Amino acid sequence: MHMSENILSFTIDTEITPDAYSDLIRFFYHHYVLPRISHFVNIFSDNTSFISFILPDPMGRWWAKVEIVAGRPIAVRITTWGPVPKRVIEKLREDIFIGVQIFEEEVRRRSFYFAWVEGEPVIPERAPSKSRNVIYRMFTESMVFFFIIFIIIGAFLFMIVRMYAPLMLVVLQFILFLFSDKIIMRLGNWQITPEKPSVHILHYHLRDEEHKIFRRKFSRETLMKIKAEIYEKTLAVGRRVDFTTANEVFSRYGFTCRPESMSIKVINVYDIVKKAAGKFSLPIPKIVIANTIIPNAAASGPCPSRGILLITSGLLVQLEDDEILSVVGHEFSHLKGRDPLMLFMLSSAEYLLRVYVFWPFLFFLGYFYLFLALAAVYFIAKFFEAKADLESAIRLGRPEVLAEALRKIGFRRLQFERMPTYRLQEWLRWDPHPPLYFRVSRLERISDVEKIKHPFIRSIKDNIAGFIEALRMQQ
Structure with a gap:
C-alpha cells in the first residue's frame, strides 16, 4: 500500500541575534540529538544554521524527519511517512519549542538589555525586590493572595476588637481594593501615554569569551552611564536608538560592539493596548511599565474605567507584538469581567462564612478544612483565568498566538507538567492559574472561536x- 508523505511546517519567533544561530544548531545537536542518538538516524548538521534528523519507528511502519533552520524566525519542518502517532508529532514539536526556549534562556544569561521610554527617567533593569513582589502579587494575582495576607493581619485585629475583627478586615481590604489602581501605579517605573507610546529595547549577545570579561569590566554604575549616554544621543534629541550610536558610546568605555550581536526593537505599547481596548469595547486603561527582567503582565482596578495595566520590560523582550497583544487581551478580559472584584467577593464570603458559620468544623477538621476551603477558592479562580484565555482568543481571533506566548513565558513549567504526577499537583496548587499544559493545549484545539x-x-x-483527566492519569 502506498504511503504518502505529510509535511508540518511552523516557525518559532526568537529574540536571538544572528551570531547565535550556529550556537543554536550546536545546542540542539549536543543537548537533544546526542543524548537520544539511539533513537535517531540520518543526522546531518552544517554547524551554522541547519540541522536535520530522522526518528524511525522501531517496527519500520513510519518515520518522521525533522529539519530546523536557524533564523528570525526559526523555521521547522517535520516530514512524516506512514501512520505516525499524533502524540509522536506533538512531542517532537514540543521538544523543539522547549529546546529553543532553553537555549534562549542561556543566551539571556550572556546578554544585556537596555530599555527606555522616551521622556521618562533612565533607570537600570533589575529583578523585582521582595517587597515589590509581595505588593504585586497582592493586587494582581486574582486578589486571592491579597486575601491570604489579610488573614494574618486579622489574627492581630481579633485580639483588639474580638468578634468584629473579620468584618473590619473585609472592610479594610475593600478600601485598599478601591485604591488598587493607584497602588499598582507605584509599582511601575514608566507610564505609557499617547505622547510617550513606545518602549525601546537594545539587546546585545555576548560571546562566551566576552561574557566574564564584560561582567568584570563593567559595573552596574558604568552600564547605567552608558545607557544614559545612549539615551541622550538618541531618544532625548528625537532620534531612534541605532547600532552606530550605541557602539560609539561603548567604544569610549573600551568595548567594541559587533552588529550581528545587537538587535534593537521598538514596541508601540500604547497602540497594542489601544487595539485590545477597542476589541473589548473598553476605555484605554492607565499603562505602566515595570523595568524588570521577569516576563509578566497584570491588570487591576476596581472597575474598567479605573483600570490599570502593568507590563514588564521582560515580557516585551521575549514576545513579539502579536503575542503581547494576546497577553494584553487576556488582561482586558479580567477588567471587562471585573474579575478582581468577583474574586475578592468570593474570598471574603468564604472567610466570613468560615468565621461566623462554619467555625465548628474547624474544631473537627482543623487545618484540613482550611486546606479544602482555600483549594476550592483557588480552583474557582482558575475558571476566571481560563475564561480570560478564551475571551482573548475570541476577541482577537488568534488562539494559537496566545498559546505561543504562554509557551514562551512558561516553558519551564511545561517541562515539569509532562509528568502526570506533576500535572495533578498543578491543579491542586494554591495558584489561580490552571496548569500551563492545559491552557496551551486548550487554545491550540480551538478551531472556530465564533x-x-x-x-x-x-x-x-x-x-x-481537565482536572478529572489529570486524576485518571494517576491510575
Whole structure:
C-alpha cells in the first residue's frame, strides 16, 4: 500500500541575534540529538544554521524527519511517512519549542538589555525586590493572595476588637481594593501615554569569551552611564536608538560592539493596548511599565474605567507584538469581567462564612478544612483565568498566538507538567492559574472561536474535565 508523505511546517519567533544561530544548531545537536542518538538516524548538521534528523519507528511502519533552520524566525519542518502517532508529532514539536526556549534562556544569561521610554527617567533593569513582589502579587494575582495576607493581619485585629475583627478586615481590604489602581501605579517605573507610546529595547549577545570579561569590566554604575549616554544621543534629541550610536558610546568605555550581536526593537505599547481596548469595547486603561527582567503582565482596578495595566520590560523582550497583544487581551478580559472584584467577593464570603458559620468544623477538621476551603477558592479562580484565555482568543481571533506566548513565558513549567504526577499537583496548587499544559493545549484545539458563546461556562466545564483527566492519569 502506498504511503504518502505529510509535511508540518511552523516557525518559532526568537529574540536571538544572528551570531547565535550556529550556537543554536550546536545546542540542539549536543543537548537533544546526542543524548537520544539511539533513537535517531540520518543526522546531518552544517554547524551554522541547519540541522536535520530522522526518528524511525522501531517496527519500520513510519518515520518522521525533522529539519530546523536557524533564523528570525526559526523555521521547522517535520516530514512524516506512514501512520505516525499524533502524540509522536506533538512531542517532537514540543521538544523543539522547549529546546529553543532553553537555549534562549542561556543566551539571556550572556546578554544585556537596555530599555527606555522616551521622556521618562533612565533607570537600570533589575529583578523585582521582595517587597515589590509581595505588593504585586497582592493586587494582581486574582486578589486571592491579597486575601491570604489579610488573614494574618486579622489574627492581630481579633485580639483588639474580638468578634468584629473579620468584618473590619473585609472592610479594610475593600478600601485598599478601591485604591488598587493607584497602588499598582507605584509599582511601575514608566507610564505609557499617547505622547510617550513606545518602549525601546537594545539587546546585545555576548560571546562566551566576552561574557566574564564584560561582567568584570563593567559595573552596574558604568552600564547605567552608558545607557544614559545612549539615551541622550538618541531618544532625548528625537532620534531612534541605532547600532552606530550605541557602539560609539561603548567604544569610549573600551568595548567594541559587533552588529550581528545587537538587535534593537521598538514596541508601540500604547497602540497594542489601544487595539485590545477597542476589541473589548473598553476605555484605554492607565499603562505602566515595570523595568524588570521577569516576563509578566497584570491588570487591576476596581472597575474598567479605573483600570490599570502593568507590563514588564521582560515580557516585551521575549514576545513579539502579536503575542503581547494576546497577553494584553487576556488582561482586558479580567477588567471587562471585573474579575478582581468577583474574586475578592468570593474570598471574603468564604472567610466570613468560615468565621461566623462554619467555625465548628474547624474544631473537627482543623487545618484540613482550611486546606479544602482555600483549594476550592483557588480552583474557582482558575475558571476566571481560563475564561480570560478564551475571551482573548475570541476577541482577537488568534488562539494559537496566545498559546505561543504562554509557551514562551512558561516553558519551564511545561517541562515539569509532562509528568502526570506533576500535572495533578498543578491543579491542586494554591495558584489561580490552571496548569500551563492545559491552557496551551486548550487554545491550540480551538478551531472556530465564533462558536464559543459562553466563555465562562465553557471554562468551568473545561477546567473540571481537565482536572478529572489529570486524576485518571494517576491510575
